[in-house]
Amino acid sequence: MKTLVIQLARFGDIFQSWPTLKALEDQGELHLLVRESFKDATIGLSDSITVHTMDSKIFLESVLVNQDLDQGLDRLNDFLNRMDFENFDRVVNLSFSPLSSELTAHFESKGAQVAGYTRHSDGFLNLAGDATAFFYAQVGVDRPNRFHLVDIFSMVADVELKPQSRWVGGFPRFSQVPVSPYVVLHVGASDLGKTYSTDQLKNLIQVFLQNRRENLVLIGTKKERTLSQSALPLLGTDRVWDLTGETQISDLFSIIEHSEFFMGCDSSPLQVASLLNKPILNFNNQHVNSYETGPFSQNWMVAPLEDLTELSVEKFQSWMAGIFAPRPRPLPSTDLSDTLWQMIESVYLGKSYPQKVLRQTVVHITELLEELPKVYVASDLPEDPIHQRILSQFEVLIERMEKEDPIVGVLIRWFNAERIRIPPGSLESVKESSRSKLNDFFMILSDWSQTLGKGVQFLDESPELLDHLGNIIKNFRFFNLPIAMEELEQLLCHLPTDAKLNPIKERLGQALRVPDYSLLADVLEYDLRPSLERPSEIVES
Numbered sequence: 001m002k003t004l005v006i007q008l009a010r011f012g013d014i015f016q017s018w019p020t021l022k023a024l025e026d027q028g029e030l031h032l033l034v035r036e037s038f039k040d041a042t043i044g045l046s047d048s049i050t051v052h053t054m055d056s057k058i059f060l061e062s063v064l065v066n067q068d069l070d071q072g073l074d075r076l077n078d079f080l081n082r083m084d085f086e087n088f089d090r091v092v093n094l095s096f097s098p099l100s101s102e103l104t105a106h107f108e109s110k111g112a113q114v115a116g117y118t119r120h121s122d123g124f125l126n127l128a129g130d131a132t133a134f135f136y137a138q139v140g141v142d143r144p145n146r147f148h149l150v151d152i153f154s155m156v157a158d159v160e161l162k163p164q165s166r167w168v169g170g171f172p173r174f175s176q177v178p179v180s181p182y183v184v185l186h187v188g189a190s191d192l193g194k195t196y197s198t199d200q201l202k203n204l205i206q207v208f209l210q211n212r213r214e215n216l217v218l219i220g221t222k223k224e225r226t227l228s229q230s231a232l233p234l235l236g237t238d239r240v241w242d243l244t245g246e247t248q249i250s251d252l253f254s255i256i257e258h259s260e261f262f263m264g265c266d267s268s269p270l271q272v273a274s275l276l277n278k279p280i281l282n283f284n285n286q287h288v289n290s291y292e293t294g295p296f297s298q299n300w301m302v303a304p305l306e307d308l309t310e311l312s313v314e315k316f317q318s319w320m321a322g323i324f325a326p327r328p329r330p331l332p333s334t335d336l337s338d339t340l341w342q343m344i345e346s347v348y349l350g351k352s353y354p355q356k357v358l359r360q361t362v363v364h365i366t367e368l369l370e371e372l373p374k375v376y377v378a379s380d381l382p383e384d385p386i387h388q389r390i391l392s393q394f395e396v397l398i399e400r401m402e403k404e405d406p407i408v409g410v411l412i413r414w415f416n417a418e419r420i421r422i423p424p425g426s427l428e429s430v431k432e433s434s435r436s437k438l439n440d441f442f443m444i445l446s447d448w449s450q451t452l453g454k455g456v457q458f459l460d461e462s463p464e465l466l467d468h469l470g471n472i473i474k475n476f477r478f479f480n481l482p483i484a485m486e487e488l489e490q491l492l493c494h495l496p497t498d499a500k501l502n503p504i505k506e507r508l509g510q511a512l513r514v515p516d517y518s519l520l521a522d523v524l525e526y527d528l529r530p531s532l533e534r535p536s537e538i539v540e541s
């Protein structure tokens with residue numbers, strides 16, 4: 001079988017695709033399509049994999065700069081015609097992007113079997129495969145997924161990852177690093193929101209030098225060299241080798257493989273260290289889902305980035321014990337995040353439904369069970385004006401519930417993804433498929449409702465609400481108004497039903513009507529926060 005894997009994302013995603021590519025090699029001739037800008041992430045792959053590159057700038061330049069859509073389409077067609085000569089039997093799209101879905105649909109129209117994002121015959125998005133539908137519904141920013149991308153990619157490609165597929169090795173030493181034992185520290189991250197401050201980097205390097213005997217090799221891009229240089233003057237030691245801006249992406253394998261362990265934030269060097277199965281100390285913040293994109297070597301430890309601000313020797317030593325422990329320490333979680341993951345496992349893996357839920361979850365389940373039979377009937381004759389109104393109101397209802405209730409939101413996103421998979425066809429076939437999805441939705445809710453009836457428990461939302469409230473206050477104080485307003489809307493949906501909070505809500509409304517954002521922040525900080533910090537004093541009406 002001749003297979004093409006499409007991976008048009010950045011360095012980190014390509015590196016996380018390596019295990020799947022290695023597993024696919026056993027199934028026949030393998031080709032890989034990447035963007036020209038990121039082709040260096042393929043250096044080190046087996047010579048048996050044929051790498052194709054796509055320069056998307058050529059197409060975009062025609063459309064955006066020259067404003068010539070026809071020229072852009074001609075260039076794209078020339079590229080596709082060259083690829084068509086390969087006659088691929090199967091195409092696996094690991095990019096999850098609009099452009100990649102169009103490419104996949106093109107190869108599908110030529111007779112290839114496909115997996116990943118593609119297009120229906122009418123041009124709308126299609127999710128080819130259960131793993132692809134899972135990615136669409138549950139993976140990404142602010143989603144509760146706990147499957148690593150490495151494993152999701154393998155599920156999309158329908159291959160089993162054995163140890164020999166997960167990891168690589170055998171790279172020569174890099175001539176510019178010390179022969180004596182050393183540790184690699186990446187001084188940057190995949191974006192600015194995930195990286196250290198200058199003081200945090202200084203603290204980490206100083207504590208490392210006080211507690212470890214190895215040399216320290218700093219790596220990073222040319223843009224990150226300013227950060228590394230800002231830490232060096234205070235150190236005054238020849239044990240630090242600064243290679244930031246002096247290496248290529250392909251050099252990372254040689255540098256990291258011969259190190260004792262790796263330290264760094266969420267980044268492509270972290271993924272390289274994982275591929276090399278090195279012990280890893282990974283720093284992250286609330287914007288990173290380490291379950292999804294964190295280390296995947298055998299020994300690792302994830303530490304909060306904020307702990308570097310005032311780093312103690314004891315804390316650093318506990319991290320060292322963590323990365324060399326027999327198995328990785330569990331990632332931090334909350335009752336709510338555990339419930340969300342249990343919800344995913346129940347929907348996708350057939351495990352038991354969560355019984356510990358939010359109070360509003362029970363209300364939403366009841367409301368959906370009442371509405372779905374009406375929607376089922378209306379979907380049989382959608383052209384009827386009354387039925388159209390019922391169907392339209394249902395869409396508004398589930399959109400609101402997804403925003404208000406993260407637990408029910410897992411199920412709603414599953415339902416929406418399943419509807420996207422319905423292919424175009426006759427009116428009767430589409431109606432039948434739609435009713436089938438509605439029936440599945442209803443049956444899951446019914447089973448879950450029975451489980452809750454046997455012993456429902458309610459989550460304490462106060463810790464999550466207080467964390468959320470702190471961010472909102474900060475954003476209002478610094479006039480990050482669009483973000484603050486959106487977060488405030490979400491917070492109000494999750495506040496307890498309590499008569500004692502009504503005066504506070506009224507003062508919030510008054511501040512919004514003026515609008516007076518400083519007053520709004522004051523009401524949140526000095527009125528609402530104390531009320532949430534003393535939940536025992538809140539009595540539900």
